[in-house]
Amino acid sequence: MKIIVDAFGGDNAPLEIIKGSADAVKEYGVEILLVGSEKIIKETANENNISLDNMEIMDVEKVFLMEYDPATIIKQNNDTTMAMGLKALADNQGDAFVSAGSTGALVVGATFITKRIKGIKRGALATLMPSTEKPIMMLDVGANTECKPEYLHQFAVMGDIYMNKIMGYDSPRVALANIGTESNKGTDLQLESYKLMSEAKYNFTGNIEARDIPFGKADVIVCDGFTGNMILKMYEGVALAMAKRVKGLFKRNFLSLIAALLVKSGIDDFKKQMDYKEFGGAPILGISKPVIKAHGSSDAKSFKNAIRQAISFVEKDVINEIITNIK
């Protein structure tokens, strides 16, 4: 298996990306195609003692910068590492593509360069999130700010398959994010999606209120990208704000410092559970090949996990499963 990697995407590129890729080669026995300046990649590897064994390089100089308009990946910036990687994926030069670069550009590029699965109306950015029970998936979290009921239904089909195939959940509970649990709640989008989803083959458990999301009361949560972005970023924000306060608890005086030592292992477990780096990346579902968005601030470990996710995506044949179920 060969994973195509955008070596120049994300805040810590190229060093952490190359390091994470090298670790993935060692740990998972996978081949990597690094897309980016051959000169810089070789220098970086050399300076940091990183082996480039089982890694090829596609020499591309130009990088898609965060401040570029995502739409420009199709024309003006179709010669960037991200665009060229997506093109290589479309041309079967590898089995999956991973980038920590601009989310918007990756969604647009995946849609128009690698292209959607036939019958899929919109690609969705899907993310795994922690819950008090087990990890849950939410989609869309930002690819489509406005959606139609059919899109949400298709997101549900794809999320269901992903959580079943990759996370091993048996008959995942699929829910619609809404302002109330009753079927008559929400805007036209929720009302009509509810009907459509009620008739589907997946295990639709109805509406879920935002309050119940962190408690893992559904395994797959579907919503439009605007709502998903709000939910995801509230999750991050509240968790960070509370972590800051909990930290403050332990920094008050000498006794509270002792308290911190007494519960250190608990705090470490807690941090690990809340750490997005453990979850790998966010798959863009609905694309004809596996495309994974790694977190923009990915370090080597986080990027390696995103590659692991890409490998599962390929191995579990998620794409063919989606093709079969979308007809």
Place this chain on the structure above:
Amino acid sequence: MKIIVDAFGGDNAPLEIIKGSADAVKEYGVEILLVGSEKIIKETANENNISLDNMEIMDVEKVFLMEYDPATIIKQNNDTTMAMGLKALADNQGDAFVSAGSTGALVVGATFITKRIKGIKRGALATLMPSTEKPIMMLDVGANTECKPEYLHQFAVMGDIYMNKIMGYDSPRVALANIGTESNKGTDLQLESYKLMSEAKYNFTGNIEARDIPFGKADVIVCDGFTGNMILKMYEGVALAMAKRVKGLFKRNFLSLIAALLVKSGIDDFKKQMDYKEFGGAPILGISKPVIKAHGSSDAKSFKNAIRQAISFVEKDVINEIITNIK
């Protein structure tokens, strides 16, 4: 000043409502008009040793139940304690109305029985939320699932006045909830609202991402009621889920129990800061008289705080300030 109280709204009615009202009479020197079954109110007061001094009773038997369709408050259920209280408010039998009953019915009832301020397109349910800095206001959090740019602008006008007059914030920072900080982010609603808000007199500081809300990076956050509901309930849900985990931290073994004792005062402060009961209720802004929604699970203390909020609402003459600024 006389506050009209729905004695039969909320999970803990009538006991906690009557108790909270009696406490408000003692603490704030206010008069109360209790709306509800005179017989039950007198029995409850008697059995629990609650003084009914400075409280009148408007004898109304019927209660607006949570499962009723909110719209029925206008006709079929216009003889309930909530509807009769709102009518008494419209008829100047009191200065403000407080209820812990159905939010939907209170919004509909306030709009069609007590009526909106002239020029206000939609009433908004506004809520105070904690932040790592100081309390912030968000509106709308559920009165209007779908909004137009002009509504959001009016919400901003009202939120600005409320935070200035009642919370004493100097030139509150007003922001629009959005998926990015740039002015070209979001759906048509956000794009057009951004323009409208940029030209307004209040201190518009631009878009705010959900991640920054718990850190208090704006004082007034405006959004449609669907988005507001998602944000508010994610706030509650994540805070509860994390509190559960932090509690778990301290319950592991003997040492962690000692740790809990060492940081007890810190934990108590933390709980107090996160406790909605400290914040009183959620005002329905845009109505011609002050209407306050107390939390459905209000106890006496929480309800007393909602009455305190109603008193400020009247004293600070928020309604006239809105009338002046909405022209």
